[in-house]
Every structure is written in structure tokens, then in C-alpha cells.
Amino acid sequence: MKDNVVGVGVIGTGMIGSLHAENLARRVIGARVAAVMDIDRGRAETVAARCGAKAATDAETLIADPAVDAVLIASPDTSHAELTIACIEAGKPVLCEKPLAATVADAERVLRAELAAGRRLTQVGFMRVYDQTHRDVHDLLRAGAIGKALSFRGRHFNPFSGVKTIETAIVNSLIHDIHSARWLMAAEIEQVYAQWVPALADQPRSACFAVLQLRFGSGAIGALEWSGDSGYGYEVMVEVIGETGTAESVSHSSPILRQGSTIAQAVTPNWPQRFAQAYIDEAQIWIDSVRSGEPTGPSAWDGYMSLAAAEVCIRSTETGLPERVVGMERPALY
Numbered sequence: 001m002k003d004n005v006v007g008v009g010v011i012g013t014g015m016i017g018s019l020h021a022e023n024l025a026r027r028v029i030g031a032r033v034a035a036v037m038d039i040d041r042g043r044a045e046t047v048a049a050r051c052g053a054k055a056a057t058d059a060e061t062l063i064a065d066p067a068v069d070a071v072l073i074a075s076p077d078t079s080h081a082e083l084t085i086a087c088i089e090a091g092k093p094v095l096c097e098k099p100l101a102a103t104v105a106d107a108e109r110v111l112r113a114e115l116a117a118g119r120r121l122t123q124v125g126f127m128r129v130y131d132q133t134h135r136d137v138h139d140l141l142r143a144g145a146i147g148k149a150l151s152f153r154g155r156h157f158n159p160f161s162g163v164k165t166i167e168t169a170i171v172n173s174l175i176h177d178i179h180s181a182r183w184l185m186a187a188e189i190e191q192v193y194a195q196w197v198p199a200l201a202d203q204p205r206s207a208c209f210a211v212l213q214l215r216f217g218s219g220a221i222g223a224l225e226w227s228g229d230s231g232y233g234y235e236v237m238v239e240v241i242g243e244t245g246t247a248e249s250v251s252h253s254s255p256i257l258r259q260g261s262t263i264a265q266a267v268t269p270n271w272p273q274r275f276a277q278a279y280i281d282e283a284q285i286w287i288d289s290v291r292s293g294e295p296t297g298p299s300a301w302d303g304y305m306s307l308a309a310a311e312v313c314i315r316s317t318e319t320g321l322p323e324r325v326v327g328m329e330r331p332a333l334y
């Protein structure tokens with residue numbers, strides 16, 4: 001690492017990859033973008049020029065580059081496992097966007113690669129852990145403000161961005177809420193029951209709305225509500241009901257406006273606006289951990305267990321029944 005500044009290689013420069021590259025280049029202390037790579041060469045070159053980085057021809061070259069101390073993976077879900085394993089085998093810390101892999105079998109391969117390396121190198125991009133409204137609820141829970149947690153409620157409403165299958169809704173979008181539930185309730189999900197409303201009458205596995213009912217290992221219960229077409233913007237909130245009170249996150253920081261016989265509050269249009277600061281804080285804390293050598297944040301274990309729960313949710317959509325989540329024993333490394 002040159003001058004204690006982490007040279008980051010970014011793989012995938014689409015929506016989130018270019019946002020991460022900009023943050024690393026301009027808003028994160030102790031980092032620089034050393035190289036970027038995308039199968040769309042023109043896109044990689046544009047982002048590279050904006051960040052003062054080089055455009056690598058392929059992922060292997062980028063990972064092996066001595067100027068690359070750590071790698072951020074923001075390519076599509078199906079590429080995550082192979083690329084993360086390549087980083088682990090090269091001994092380079094990696095921030096992999098969620099989900100850790102496209103299937104739980106692939107997530108287990110990542111976990112086993114890290115266990116073979118004998119150290120935590122992987123952080124998964126569950127950035128709600130760095131969102132202040134989520135942190136406030138987390139801190140209240142850990143301080144015992146509402147006693148033992150009895151129930152979790154999550155709401156994740158999106159503006160329309162194309163019709164999704166129930167599988168994509170769960171593995172690519174609800175995976176955030178599954179991780180939030182595990183993290184805030186400090187318990188693994190043991191049983192799930194999934195129901196959904198199709199977006200298109202002639203495509204029963206399309207989804208416009210879904211509810212995942214949960215039972216945790218702690219005995220607590222919960223429900224995650226997801227919309228793929230809210231009709232009003234983007235909203236994410238969590239609420240925990242405890243033995244002696246409840247804690248609920250504030251979804252919006254915009255002022256409440258009372259005017260002309262109405263009370264109104266503006267809603268963020270989509271995730272880049274709602275979580276803008278969380279992406280910066282996530283990258284900063286990751287870079288700090290790369291510099292100190294102390295792993296932090298959502299781990300490969302979190303990525304694996306969240307996918308294990310997601311896959312069982314999909315099974316529940318197929319069987320129409322509550323299904324049990326069975327993961328591997330938690331390794332001592334985590």
C-alpha cells in the first residue's frame with residue numbers, strides 16, 4: 001500500500017459501481033481508485049477517466065495488479081462468487097455488492113475459500129448497517145431500551161423499475177431486509193413463509209408485492225413487506241417491538257409541510273438518494289479496515305446466511321408452506 005493510501009480496483013461500473021468509484025475517488029479518505037474494469041469497455045474508460053484510474057482489460061488482470069490493494073465488486077449477481085474467490089485467493093480484501101452469490105451453494109464456496117485462507121477478507125455490501133436511521137434503532141436495542149425483541153417489521157417499497165420475478169425480488173432486493181432482520185434482531189432466521197401478489201395475471205411468478213413471514217432462533221417473529229411498484233417513491237423502514245416498548249426508524253428526513261389544507265412530506269425517489277450517505281460511510285469504514293487490517297462490517301457469513309434464508313423463501317413460494325432454514329454450523333472465524 002503506497003503512502004498508506006488504499007489502491008482500489010472496481011469491477012463493474014454500472015449504476016452502483018460508478019457511484020462507489022466516485023465516492024472512493026472524491027469522498028473517502030485514504031483511498032484512490034487504481035483501476036476499473038467492465039465488460040463494457042467504453043463505460044470502464046469513462047469512469048476511469050473521471051477517477052484518474054486506469055481501465056483494465058479483464059478482472060484477472062485487475063485483481064493481480066500490484067497497484068490494486070483491495071477490490072470492490074459491483075458487477076451482476078452471477079459474477080460475485082467467482083470474483084470474490086479470486087480476490088480471496090490473491091489475498092486481497094474485497095467489498096462485494098449484495099448478494100454474495102447468486103445461489104447458496106456458490107456462497108458456501110466463498111465461505112470455504114475464506115476459511116481455507118484462515119482470515120476474513122470479504123465484506124458484503126449490506127449498506128443499511130451504515131445508515132444512521134438503522135443504526136439508531138440498533139443502538140437502542142443493544143442498550144436494552146425496549147427489553148427483549150419480540151417482533152421485527154420491515155418495509156421496502158420501490159418505484160417501478162421493470163417487472164421482476166418473485167425469485168429476483170427475494171434474492172436481489174429482499175435480501176437487504178433479510179440481512180437487516182438478522183442484524184437488528186441479533187438472531188438467525190429459522191423459518192420462513194412467503195406470499196406474493198403477481199404483477200401480471202398471465203405470469204404467476206412475476207411479483208408486484210410480497211410478504212415474508214419470519215421466525216427467529218430467539219423465538220421472535222417478524223414480517224418483511226416488499227413492493228416493486230409503490231406508486232409514490234422509495235421507502236425503507238424498520239420497526240422492532242420489544243417487551244417494554246417499540247423502536248421504529250424514521251424513513252425520511254425531509255420537513256413535514258403543513259399548507260393549503262394538507263400535511264405533506266417529500267419521499268426520496270429511489271435508493272441512490274435514500275442511502276447516499278450510507279454508501280460513503282460504508283466505503284470509508286471498509287477502507288479504514290483495509291488500512292488497519294481489522295475486518296469489519298457484514299461478513300461472508302452474513303452473506304451466506306442471508307442467502308440461505310432467501311433460498312428457503314423461494315422454496316416456500318413453490319410449496320406454499322412455511323419452510324425451515326438450515327445453514328452450516330457457524331465457523332469460529334465468524
Ligand SMILES: NC(=O)c1ccc[n+]([C@@H]2O[C@H](COP(=O)([O-])OP(=O)(O)OC[C@H]3O[C@@H](n4cnc5c(N)ncnc54)[C@H](O)[C@@H]3O)[C@@H](O)[C@H]2O)c1
Nearest residue numbers: 012013014015016017038039040074075076077079097098
Ligand atoms: N447495495 C445496494 O444498495 C445495491 C444497489 C444497486 C445494485 N447493487 C448490486 O450491485 C450489482 C450491480 O448492480 P447495478 O445496479 O450497478 O447493475 P448495472 O447493470 O447498472 O451495472 C452492472 C455493470 O457490470 C458490468 N458487467 C456485467 N458483467 C460483468 C463482468 N462479468 N465483469 C465485469 N463487469 C461486468 C455491466 O456491463 C454493467 O456496467 C448487483 O449485484 C446489484 O445487486 C447493490
